[in-house]
Amino acid sequence: MKKFLFIAVLTLFSFAAVHAQSNLKQLSSTNSSHAWYAGLDTNTNAGTTTQALKITGTGAYTFQTGVLKISGTGAGVVKLLGSIDNVKFDYAGGVPDSLIVVNKASLQVKTWYITPSRFQYFKLVYVGAGTQTSSVSTSVLIR
Secondary structure (H helix, E strand, C coil), X not given: CHHHHHHHHHHHHHCCCCEEEEECEEECCCCCCCEEEEEEEEEEXXXXXXXXXXXXXXXXXXXXXXXXEEEECCXXXXXXEXXXXXXXXXXXXXXXXXXXXXXXXXXXXXXXXXXXXXXXXEEEEEEECCCEEEEEEEEEEEC
């Protein structure tokens, strides 16, 4: 019986999705009224990649994310989510709006304009599908 439970638990954990989160890094800026952030991650198969950012103050925010297929059959979806408490997240633009990634070799890009921001915490979540490896790059401009 112990062997059966051990094998069942091991099998269950082998099907768990990989979830990676990274914070977007601030880039140097010579303009005091602007701030730029960027991040680059790799997503494999049906994994989830999250790029997070905490913003203080209000203003106009431009989020731009791109997904580039490295190998395999690329597919998935990228969503921009926002939160006031970093626990409960909703669509940052107020309506479901996402980048649907299809199987093509060129860079697929989506831009979101958030003015004014209702949230302090943001995250871009890419959920891959199929057997693929893709790079996910994000840039954020704060004005």
